[in-house]
Amino acid sequence: MFKNLNKWLKMNQTQSQSKEQQKPANNPLQQKLYSSLQQNEQLLRSIYNNSTDVVFRSFLIGEQINAILIYIDGLSDCEGIEEYVIAPLMKEEAGETTNLKQLIERKISVSQANEFNTFSSCIEYLSNGNPILLRDNEPSGLALGLTKWEKRAIEEPAAEMVIRGPREGFTETLRINTSQLRRIIKSPSLKLESMKIGDYTQTNIVIAYIEGLVDQTLVEEVRTRLQRIRIDGILESGYIEEMIEDTPYSPFPQLLSTERPDVTCGSLLEGRVAILVEGTPFVLIAPATFFSLVQAAEDYYQRFVVSTATRWLRYFFLLMSILLPSVYVAILTFHQEMVPGSLLISMASSRESVPFPALIEALIMEITFEALREAGVRLPKQVGAAVSIVGALVIGQASVQAGLVSAPMVMVVAITGIASFMVPRYIAGVALRLLRFPLIILAGTLGLLGIMMGIIAIVLHMCSLRSFGVPYLSSISTPKMDEMKDVLFRAPWWMMNKRPHLTGEYNKYRQASDQKPGPERN
Secondary structure, X not given: OHHHHHHHHHHHHHHHHHHHXXXXXXXXXXXXXXXXXXXXXXXXXXXXXXXXXXXXXXXXXXXXXEEEXXXXXXXXXXXXXXXXXXXXHHOOOOOOOOOHHHHHHHHOOOOOEXXXXXXXXXXXXXXXXXXXXXXXXXXXXXEEOOEOOOOOXXXXXXXXXXXXXXXXXXXXXXXXXXXXXXXXXXXXXXXEEEEEEOOOOOEEEEEEEEOOOOOHHHXXXXXXXXXXXXXXOOOOHHHHHHHHOOOOOOOOOOOEEEOOHHHHHXXXXXXXXXXXEOOOOOEEEEOOOHHHHOOXXXXXXXXXXXXXXXXXXXXXXXXXXXXXXXXXXXXXXXXXXXXXXXXXXXXXXXXXXXOOOHHXXXXXXXXXXHHXXXXXXXXXXXXXXXXXXXXXXXXXXXXXXXXXXXXXXXXXXXXXXXXXXXXXXXXXXXXXXXXHHHHHXXXXXXXXXXXHHHHHHXXXXXXXXXXXXXXXXXXXXXXOOOHHHEOOOEOOXXXXXXXXXXXXXXXXXXXXXXXXXXXXXX
């Protein structure tokens, strides 16, 4: 029996190996270009069959050499093709011998012209909008840098608006995003490594880092995680985020996403790595910590006293957004003795006609509030804000008058919703909103003991999280004065002379010491 099983396994292995060996030979894309222009055109027409946007333009070079120009309408510059390629080639003198190298040097006035000799390279250039020039008796072709398509203008990010700071944001065009980074960081130490992910989309990915500031092991880890992705297509950076994070089942984001070039450059100057994805304005930054998710870009542009006060206010409301509904439910259900007598009488009178216990009441209001918030996001901008605000007011007032919920519960849910908007990162706010529901259930079943158990579980989970090997609570898990200058408070810039210690080797000092401003000293 075991002999037959071994024979069957060996037979399947040899069959699979033979199939894998036959695939490249049967795949026309792996073949090199033919010398015959007719064969090349025939194969490319069969590949782009039923594709009306792919244009095949045949013409003669110098009235004697057959040539063809292939481009995708909508991705290539048609006016540039006519002016800089077809017109000069057709006006070439008869009898003049020209090869591809001579065409680039003498006739084609295009800044970028790349030579290739395989069908796979030809299709790759075509998909990126580069027109392809093929000529007879030439087993190679030219990819011309005449790409042109509609692009969104640079605008201020809607989700990361600031009062003081740059107003520019990333767009969906990868080269515009990389140019914004180059415009801010002019040093040649800024490195941009490119790769493609996705069998069908062939999405361009760029890894950005500053050589000399970043730990090379971090760059290698990011590169390795990206290279092991096997997927048919990448449409947004969220695909990449879920494929490379350390703990996929955690509600907390382990990479920072931003639309702002200044935030990205600030992270690069701290020794982090940025991942730019074509087709999305959101850039991923690794590694990320919990405190980097609750810091706003404006904290570094205002005076440090104002930024520190705002940061403490943000931390306070962050805790309130998680704990306020659960504490209210626990006190009403199990710990009425903690409430002053007059306030307890007022709350009891408001709950007199409510048929539900505090736990069910809180869950109903929280789910309704989240539904209204989600509806406001999905509706058109002209009516989204009006529907969410009016809906909350009308439903809240009608629910109180109908006796379904109490007025204090409406106030608690409203304050909680406002507090959740204080978190500057949307994805971090979503994670905190999700944690609110299990805490409410624990408060309704076990009281304050359940809340403490939930808080301990959340803290233990956050302590176990890693973002590319960096502890999620790294700034306070090993408290050091240099690391605390940008966590609980924002120290003035003349004091933050050291970079955060993220990974192994790093460039420690970012500026000179003893730069405290003041009158000139003797």
